[in-house]
Amino acid sequence: MSLQAGVVEDVRDPGRYDHLCWAFEDAQEFRARAGCFLAEGLQLGEQVWYVGSGDVTALEDELRELPGMEQALHSGAAKADSIEAAYPTGTVVDPAAQVAAYARATAQAVAAGFTGLRVAADATALVRTPEQLDAFARYEHLIDRYILTAPFSAMCAYQRSLVGDGSIAALACMHPGASADATPFWLHATTQNGCAAAIGGELDLATRDLLRLALHRADLQPHNGELVLDASRVEFMDHRSLLQLVEHARSEGHMLVLRTAHPGPGLLIRALGLDRARVEIPA
Known part of the structure; x- marks a missing residue:
């Protein structure tokens, strides 16, 4: 699996x-x-x-x-x-x-x-x-x-x-x-409860176009109005990539939720003042 x-x-x-x-x-x-x-x-x-x-x-x-x-x-x-x-x-x-x-x-x-x-x-x-x-x-x-x-x-x-x-x-x-x-990154199916997909690897300016296509092709499904991604294997995510994920979720009418214990995404969300994204710590 x-x-x-x-x-x-x-x-x-x-x-x-x-x-x-x-x-x-x-x-x-x-x-x-x-x-x-x-x-x-x-x-x-x-x-x-x-x-x-x-x-x-x-x-x-x-x-x-x-x-x-x-x-x-x-x-x-x-x-x-x-x-x-x-x-x-x-x-x-x-x-x-x-x-x-x-x-x-x-x-x-x-x-x-x-x-x-x-x-x-x-x-x-x-x-x-x-x-x-x-x-x-x-x-x-x-x-x-x-x-x-x-x-x-x-x-x-x-x-x-x-x-x-x-x-x-x-x-x-x-x-x-x-x-x-x-x-440089992976967007794939996952068994994690409530997650539309899992994402891992490195996300930066160089992956912008590739990430856009991957998100479009994957046709991710929300859970209770939230687009939840298991981001526990993300090694690096810059602010542009975070904003890209937020915009993709927003364009479909959803809140972005990143499920990860890493502090980086949460710090970025607070620094950018994003109200359409949050971090969820895995159980």
């Missing part, structure tokens, strides 16, 4: 991150990272999917080269799937429909006797245009909400040279865990 946000160094031990973003340099790196991530799933009794570019036969051959996958393919514990076979070039993913598809696949995996479903996917082909990127970033937040309560986990991978650092950050910030240097 995704409880906190942070940098993932080793996909063999994603720890608390059931939903992680990995920016990779080449196909060899993707195969290696995916293999480690999926091998962990097999040990946990999950069905694992290897999703990438190319035809299914070639992807199955790639999967067989990974430790333990030959037998898993034969038994049905592992399968390969092609992005191009499922999505014609230029397809803009329907976020809700994509989540529903994985929910059905997860239910089928559990019905077949597996403990859940784990997917490692090279989704580069689905985020090449601005329209694709916007839809897929929205999907990333929706699937993160689903993962909180479902036996489903995913490593969403994107090739840096084809997507670019800006797009990588826009996708990575919608995950609770990401590879190093993928994003």
Whole structure:
């Protein structure tokens, strides 16, 4: 279950991150990272999917080269799937429909006797245009909400040279865990009672545009007229970022509540004289 946000160094031990973003340099790196991530799933009794570019036969051959996958393919514990076979070039993913598809696949995996479903996917082909990127970033937040309560986990991978650092950050910030240097902050789903989302990392002038897009794409839901964010993992927040969060909440007619024990946000709120924001100390 995704409880906190942070940098993932080793996909063999994603720890608390059931939903992680990995920016990779080449196909060899993707195969290696995916293999480690999926091998962990097999040990946990999950069905694992290897999703990438190319035809299914070639992807199955790639999967067989990974430790333990030959037998898993034969038994049905592992399968390969092609992005191009499922999505014609230029397809803009329907976020809700994509989540529903994985929910059905997860239910089928559990019905077949597996403990859940784990997917490692090279989704580069689905985020090449601005329209694709916007839809897929929205999907990333929706699937993160689903993962909180479902036996489903995913490593969403994107090739840096084809997507670019800006797009990588826009996708990575919608995950609770990401590879190093993928994003300066995280906005993700949380199980914390009453919280619309959790936010962590560093927020400053350089993240202004990225934060604006993330807030818009996440479509955060208020609780009793308040937009409550678990901010316990925020490492730094400047006054501009605080004002940005306050304005986002205000534009939707809500009070901003930051749930954190750190003194910084409260000091900023008092210094700026903000009456549409408050800090709530976690129980």
